[in-house]
Amino acid sequence: MGKVKGKPGPLARRPDNSAFKQQRLPAWSPMLTANTVLPFFYFMALICMLLGVWLLLTVQRTQEVKMDYTKAGECSRCFEKLKNESNAGQSCICTVVLHIEKPLKGDVFFYYGLKNFHQNLRRYMDSRDDGQMVGRKTNLKNPSSYCMPFDRDQNGLPIAPCGAVANSMFNDSFTLYYNKLGSPVKVPLLRRGISWYTDKNVKYRNPKMDNLTLAQVFEGTAKPLFWQKPVYELDPFDQTNNGFINDDLIVWMREAAFPNFKKLYGVLHRGDDPFTKGLPAGTYTIEISYNFPVQHFQGRKELVLTTLTWFGGQNHFLPIAYLVTSSLILLVAIVLTVVWWKFGKTGMNMEE
């Protein structure tokens, strides 16, 4: 006997007979069939191979020269000197020689590289005050507690810029000379425009000035412990590059993701001979003001000169990865074809 179901009461909660609620929406129902999957795999293998070849040719067009100068030549003397911490404030100038066999054609970019420096450590990354760097007066005199212990110096004055990131700023400087027929020619480097536009113009701003000089604006603050010069004197040649908007400071404050990194130092100025087409081949002398100590964390320092393409620098990983992926996909496609041919083609497995 079945129940009488004629009353409207028990049926009042029945879902509507609409397409949406009875799951009858118009739909497309794809399925993995042989004639979609196999051509797709072959096509992907082809795409990856073309991409790999193209990227490899692009990367081969870049040229890179690296030089590790931690203990190179005269700099080992500076290295030993910096082992003694009381010498930290004294500058040490050393010279290294660099040979370039093939000329670097096009725009040449100079980077300083550090190895084994973990800018991605969490406590290190937290130790900064973005509010202070964006120019807020309240944060200037009262740095955030995240900066501790680098927020105030021993006299109680607030440090500007506060935090461990700013404190550990890289302070080596380089001057390159090209040895042309015995007389060295200074290589002109553009040291502006090396930071992101958004960083330089929005994220880092000096506190409002209103007819005061930068030194007066920063009055009542102290320089970070490891610095030799206060923040408003970082660039003696260009007054608009001082304070929090100093390009080197901004580049350093953008923490690197990995312990071995390089940061932009300058771009070759190609206005005059003999640098109009890039860096000519030959012998170069680099005068380094060696200030940054790396022995405490077993780090290394290096100088990198490179040309770039739209793909950016000399990194062979992506082209090679695409080529490897393309061969793997091809292999898999062949395996799939064999499997389909032997088992699935007749559709015998599809019978119940």
Add this chain to the structure above:
Amino acid sequence: MYTALPILALSLFDQDVNDRWSFQYPQLYSPGQLNLYFSKKAFVRCMLHSAYSSLILFFIPWAAMHDTVRDDGKDIADYQSFALLAQTSLLVVVNTQLCLDTYYWTAVNQFFVWGSLAAYFAITFTMYSNGMFLIFTSSFPFMGTARNSLNQPNVWLTIFLSTLLCILPVVAIRFILLQIRPTINDKVRHKVRKEALPAPTPHRKPARRISTRKSGYAFSHSEGFGELVTSRRFLLKRPLKSRPVLFATTESPLAQNQPQHYRTITEEQDPSV
């Protein structure tokens, strides 16, 4: 939020075969009953898949970024750009995997998948905008990252490679299993593509219809389920042709999906005819 909504849509709206075929082949319900979808083997398979994907989604961006710069020489190997790259790769991989898993593409699914991708980019660009940084400085320190890294073709090529390496093995394994060891679901779906839909399931008729079965029901009673269940008609494999069809329906797939065809679940006279 970006990943939860598409999965929700998948679970609510997905069907591998439609309801007519499900009635036709009740064996489709047996994998669920045998707990084939959530066994230890399935769990281990899931874990291996996620371990492999996580390795790909970290190490491919790492290797691609660890010594690179932007095309104008400026930094791209910084912490914020790398985080954005890893997250974007993840989103793309998850949404592509979802698309693979969806057997029943409705407008709602499409909206959720594309909507979630669009929402991700919209929210990322908003969070990394100048305004948010200037108002909530310490909460949104990633200002400018999206603009400066996502315009590099390098970054998009890395995302494409990670997606390929995560998705293609899944497609290959599924294809091989389909050829060698198809499940009952696959077999029915294969039939769906090859054959026409079965006849609509029999309607439980209102009392006024002439019953062709030799049963003892009186005219005035409405028919219940008891007779159907005890006659074991649910277990039949062939379509029931013993009763004449009440409504003249066509066999085209589109007609089956039209809401006017009211399949009575109870014994009332159908008002919508």
